[in-house]
Amino acid sequence: MILGRVTFGLLAVALFSGLALAPFWSAGRALESLETLNGATPWGFFLRGVHAFSAWGFLLGTLAHLGEVLWKRTESRLRPAVWWRSVALLPVAVLALLGGFLMRGDAEAQAALAVWREVSSSVPIAGRALAALLLGLPGADLAPVSLHHAGTFTLLAWLLTAEHGGTLLPDLRSTVLAALASFAAAGLFPVSLGPPVAPDGALLLGPWYLLGLQGALLDLPVAAGWLLPLALLLAVGLVRHADGRARAALLALAAAWGAGYLALTLRLLLAAR
Amino acid sequence: MSSRRDFLGTAWAAAGVAAAAAGTAVLGRALSGSPEPERGVRLPAELLARAEKEGGLVHEGLHVRGPAASPVVLDLTCTHLRCRVAPVEGGGFSCPCHASRYDAEGRVTAGPASRPLARPRLSPDGAGFVARLS
């Protein structure tokens, strides 16, 4: 399972590059501090690129590794509890990445913050508390978001990955490979920031991995923001407990979900043009 | 032996659920009592006169227009997912997040929003008003 190991390596790279970025970011002047990092800090743009690409790589690697596991039917090697916690790695990774997106503080991030506050609030009973916990109280700066980004979700991602892989730390070779890949991407493809204020009449886009959800929310009620991901997680999670037809049905459901998600992404991109 | 272990396990689990519920309740109380809910925006008479003459202006996330004596005030927060909507040329408002559109009265004309833009409660304040959003 080389893919799984490299993914863990990418998480390590993301963690260390994130640590390196911490001194440059300010919760009250998020966008300005990032522009300064990008423009006025020696190799700042590169650090940020390494962080972004390693984190995106971690999410993509997790997804790809999941596909690999399902394809090779190796999910039964994990105890059910570990399997479910491994599936939970997916939303944890997305939440960690979303935190990073919100921390940009540009117009796109501000809009995403408002939207996710509503999506969280739409969870029955605990919704408002959840929103406040994860995103801070309305009107606060980005400090709570950054705490969860660098703390809660990173810690959870590390724990879940470690448990899943049966090793506390990634192996050296995977980490080096992950680092080299991140350097390559960061050097070749500079990572941009959004506009400071929304341009008139145009749609603002969320992070690329959530565009499908943004597209879904053009028509579906706000609860779709957590119900749709939950449906996917349940379908994937239950695979461990199903055999034969039931397993195939669950996999077909997950595949259909993925296809629909891509279609929604495409639709949003077309609407934004 | 095993039944006793089962019982203890269940008891621990039940106690855990109870503790989590209590913790959540306390947190919920703490969060709901936090000083956010109401926001008051002053609308001094001079601003209202300006808004009347100029056919409407944006002030502190509010859109103000109409006669200074009884202004029409709309909250520019999209009723869909609370992004900030922007006035568009020719009257009306549009949301950059999910393309909801509102007419000049704040009524939804397109997109996923279903409720009109909120109208803050206005209470007299000297020669102007205070707009309260809850």
Added chain:
Amino acid sequence: MFRAQALLLALLLALAGLLGALGRERQRAAALGRAPDRAGGKVERCVTCHVRPEEDPGGAHARAAVGCSSCHLGNPFAFDKARAHAGMEPEPGALRSVARTCGRSGCHVREAARVATSLMARASGIVSVNRWAFGEVSEPRGTATMVDLLAKEERTPAEDHLAKLCAGCHLHALRASRDDAIHGNGSGCSACHVARRLPGAVPRPHPSVDAHVTDDRCLGCHSRSGRIALTYEGLYEIEPAQAAALGTAATTLHDGRPAGHAEADVHRRAGLSCVDCHLHTDLMGDGTRHEHSESQVEIACEACHGPARDGGETTWAEVRDPITRDLLRQQGETRPPGERVRLGRHGTPVWNLRPSEGGWSTLRKRQGVALATRPTPADANHRLPGHERLTCSACHSAWAPTCSTCHTRYDAEGAQWDFAKAAETPGRWVEASEGYDARPPALAVRPDGRIAPAIPGMVMDLDAAAGSGPRVSRRLYASLDPHSTGKKARDCASCHLSSWALGLGTGTLSFESGAASFSPASPATDDARLAVDGWTLLDAPSPGIGTRVGLRSLDAAELRRALAVSACLPCHAKATDLVWRDFAGSKARLARGGTRCGFRSAGSPRPSARAEGAGLVGLKDIR
């Protein structure tokens, strides 16, 4: 586990990445430290690159004070050009983005919002009158604006005519889509508040952005149609053939049109510029969507020269207008609360008019020079019976530009600049006239019943047949204030003995057998009794109509009354002449034979046979 090839590939890729990053890092570092990155106390990285002195507008909008992004938008935090310039407004002040530029919070919010409602932006008067003249609407009024019109895909002939000939002078037209009318100033706020930039001037520095609206900024647009800006300067547009005839007496305007010289407005000769009289509401609007300019313009002669209208004077303690207050602050001026102030027609204070010893004085805003302002004298000229309905400008307008006949033709084969499309599009409107003239204006009766100057506004043949449009003939006069004010009023004969002034057109007025008659110099093709440049007939059953609902020529009764004094004028040419103090009494006296009059012909008033031999009586005896 990993083969050496994988490591090698990763190393190579990483090396490529690092090389790319190194290049980018070099670029980034090289761009830094050239100049400060703050302006006006905030991060403004635009000034890091834009360091040349000619990129600084100076004044209140100096680069060091407001940076660049306050007006030009973009991203002031960004370090690279692409991101910094994303979302930039190359034409700040343009009404499309004015709420985020000049009208942004903390700057000119009120003014920017008002301008969009002003007639300079909406041009609803021009739109409605033109549509009416083309026969597309039933009345010369309406709230449709030039903005609405330019947004239309399908246009009527009148709308096409406007889009091709008129739309360049409305504030929504972007710099790129305009002709020479504004000389590259930009649209919206910039049309007036940016120093004019002459085409071809190299290098083209950042123009200054200021509140000193010099007359040349008005001239670009207001040298057309009523041409008040030219008239004010003492210039009148002529046809090239006329210029050739004038020779060295002719001059050339900034945009190449030839012009002749006439007497400049007395205010111009006193050094007053447009904005010394016109209030901020006249120009930027007062937030009300007026249909025609005369309802937006507040300033009137009486505001300065008196007597003030009822409610036209107050004290500064009562003045609320925040824009005027701001203007005063900007100018570093204060006004004691108890000081008297005169108001425009809608109540806007004329802040540069101040009480002085024995009257009022007007401040030339730019130069700070105070000029004594003469009050309207309460003499015989201003109390002449029968003239109560005359506006000041009816008598004090020395001349007006006159283009008596105009032929507008649609050439479907040609192409012409289209302000809606910002490109040349098929179809061309061609205007031709028999030449322009500068002469005392005719008189019209305004909708409010007052008598004011008028010029042939649209005495024209319109042939839009080739463009599927109408073929119409119009005989419309337009009322205007020509801006050719003279200290000396026009004399009695220039109205009472002038067929032109009375609206009959060019020709000969004669008085025979007790009645006036008129023979046109050049009869109209449709009616031989009517002059080609005339507006009405002596005995027209209804008066000629004008470019406003209710604007008309003098009617038959008014013409009779005006001509009734014609016979007396050769001898009684002065308003102080006692014969005018009670004209009816004078006539009765004459009829009774109590006075002597040399008038022999059978004109009107008809002298009696007895009057013929009567001895001359002291005029003071006629009471």
